[in-house]
Amino acid sequence: MTQDNHxxxxxxxxxIDLDKCTGCGSCMVACMSENNVPFKExxxxxxxSITWMKVFKLTNGKPFPDTDICYMPRPCMHCGGKGDHGxxxxxxxxxxxxxxxGYDTGIVSQIYTRCFGCRYCMGACPYHxxxxxxxxxxWPDGMEEYLSPSVSPRMRGVVEKCSxxxxxxxxxxxxxxxxxRRDNIEEGEYQTACTQxxxxxxxxxxxxxxPEHEVSKLVKPDTHQCGKPRNPxxxxxxxxxxxxxxxxYISEREWVRKAGDNYRDGEWEKSK
Amino acid sequence: MGxxxxxxxxxTENSSSDTTxxxxxxxxxxGVHCCDKKDKGDSGVGxxxxxxxxxxxxxxxxxWLLFPSLLYSKKxxxxxxxxxxxxxxxxxxxxCHAFRDDGTFAGVPxxxxxxECHESQLxxxxxxxxxxxxxxxxxxxxxxxxxxxxxxxxxxxxxxxVTGAKMDCVxxxxxxxxSTTMKPYQENRITGYSRDxxxxxxxxxxxxxxxxxxxxxxxxxxxxxxxxxxACFQCHK
Numbered sequence: 001m002t003q004d005n006h007x008x009x010x011x012x013x014x015x016i017d018l019d020k021c022t023g024c025g026s027c028m029v030a031c032m033s034e035n036n037v038p039f040k041e042x043x044x045x046x047x048x049s050i051t052w053m054k055v056f057k058l059t060n061g062k063p064f065p066d067t068d069i070c071y072m073p074r075p076c077m078h079c080g081g082k083g084d085h086g087x088x089x090x091x092x093x094x095x096x097x098x099x100x101x102g103y104d105t106g107i108v109s110q111i112y113t114r115c116f117g118c119r120y121c122m123g124a125c126p127y128h129x130x131x132x133x134x135x136x137x138x139w140p141d142g143m144e145e146y147l148s149p150s151v152s153p154r155m156r157g158v159v160e161k162c163s164x165x166x167x168x169x170x171x172x173x174x175x176x177x178x179x180x181r182r183d184n185i186e187e188g189e190y191q192t193a194c195t196q197x198x199x200x201x202x203x204x205x206x207x208x209x210x211p212e213h214e215v216s217k218l219v220k221p222d223t224h225q226c227g228k229p230r231n232p233x234x235x236x237x238x239x240x241x242x243x244x245x246x247x248x249y250i251s252e253r254e255w256v257r258k259a260g261d262n263y264r265d266g267e268w269e270k271s272k
Numbered sequence: 273m274g275x276x277x278x279x280x281x282x283x284t285e286n287s288s289s290d291t292t293x294x295x296x297x298x299x300x301x302x303g304v305h306c307c308d309k310k311d312k313g314d315s316g317v318g319x320x321x322x323x324x325x326x327x328x329x330x331x332x333x334x335x336w337l338l339f340p341s342l343l344y345s346k347k348x349x350x351x352x353x354x355x356x357x358x359x360x361x362x363x364x365x366x367x368c369h370a371f372r373d374d375g376t377f378a379g380v381p382x383x384x385x386x387x388e389c390h391e392s393q394l395x396x397x398x399x400x401x402x403x404x405x406x407x408x409x410x411x412x413x414x415x416x417x418x419x420x421x422x423x424x425x426x427x428x429x430x431x432x433x434v435t436g437a438k439m440d441c442v443x444x445x446x447x448x449x450x451s452t453t454m455k456p457y458q459e460n461r462i463t464g465y466s467r468d469x470x471x472x473x474x475x476x477x478x479x480x481x482x483x484x485x486x487x488x489x490x491x492x493x494x495x496x497x498x499x500x501x502x503a504c505f506q507c508h509k
Binding site for chain 1: 371373374375376423424425427429431432435436503504505506508509
């Protein structure tokens with residue numbers, strides 16, 4: 001395994017077209033059922049709920065008739081960290097090595113049996129993509145039978161987050177090995193649950209290192225600038241933190257792109 | 273603050289110095305006393321050492337010999353399965369333990385696979401009779417205890433190892449194919465894991481590659497073969 005992000009290794013990423021997203025929440029539902037995400041009888045306290053994929057609602061803050069709304073799905077960004085060397089904010093602070101950076105996939109792992117729940121990673125994550133299990137999961141009667149055997153359920157006291165449906169990558173690799181293709185996985189063989197569930201087709205998933213893949217065509221990542229999008233309509237959240245996320249957003253609307261980072265007066269104009 | 277601290281220090285030093293003189297002289301006296309006693313009571317010390325060694329040995333041995341039998345519960349398999357006989361008949365592991373088309377490993381075969389040969393009772397053994405009457409006729413899958421069952425958080429790809437790396441079954445599973453009887457399944461009462469994960473040897477001594485199935489054993493081989501233990505998600509889910 002090579003220790004860099006630019007070689008032959010995969011670099012899986014996601015592109016979300018915010019102009020297509022209707023905020024229906026299908027991605028959230030698909031994610032929860034795919035990944036055995038626990039829920040409580042009363043989910044009204046949103047600070048306690050676990051949502052690997054979460055749809056945020058943004059507004060441009062203007063009065064009628066200029067009001068505009070944008071829905072923004074937020075999975076884990078699978079940050080490459082400064083310089084895209086794999087020093088993601090969460091990976092850097094974990095005292096238990098319960099989360100690490102996969103140099104072969106660019107995916108940030110979370111190992112529940114290794115995590116002891118200090119929640120440093122949650123503090124370090126600028127995207128609030130990590131969640132803590134305050135309780136043991138309680139499934140309604142009979143629902144345990146519906147849990148996915150490919151994803152291990154979590155216990156009380158550990159942190160969990162989006163894994164880009166890594167078990168689907170494992171399954172795709174199993175098939176590739178079985179068909180003696182070794183590591184050659186086709187674009188369609190590994191897709192996340194949210195990507196497939198989106199009725200608007202707003203989410204695209206694939207290998208950012210492969211120029212043939214749709215994600216690369218959409219954002220044209222600049223490998224010399226840690227994958228910064230060359231498509232002017234594309235952006236990454238909090239780009240200037242140099243976390244180098246692998247989740248890209250696309251929008252024709254300028255206020256949406258501006259909402260992707262915190263700009264002081266005049267900074268946005270300069271950054272354009 | 274610093275001033276008051278040093279003052280306090282001086283005070284305590286003064287106050288203690290008064291008492292230490294008395295104590296020192298007292299200690300000296302008792303100290304001499306002690307030495308006298310020691311010279312006389314050598315046999316007592318010897319007994320103490322003997323007692324220590326004996327009790328240490330008892331605790332140590334009970335810990336290593338008794339504890340494992342307390343830690344592991346034993347479960348018999350539903351009925352005995354003769355691997356050697358079946359390997360001789362069918363020709364190899366793959367005839368029963370096969371891959372599915374999607375590359376996942378089927379593991380222990382279901383009844384439907386067994387019935388391909390065992391349409392009716394083939395042998396005269398008691399085990400065969402149990403299999404036919406209790407499971408095939410009633411349409412129940414045999415609830416085998418899986419010796420090599422890994423914890424929930426582990427992802428193991430048989431395809432990567434058997435098809436990709438061309439490894440032998442024996443490397444991890446040992447010579448199960450040559451066995452004629454099924455050993456009792458031992459389950460760790462605390463973790464619920466099979467004993468084969470930790471290994472038969474309670475000291476953790478490993479002589480063969482199939483003696484243990486812990487994460488360290490996976491990592492050791494990965495380090496040798498691929499030059500890296502691999503990222504967490506390579507084997508976890």
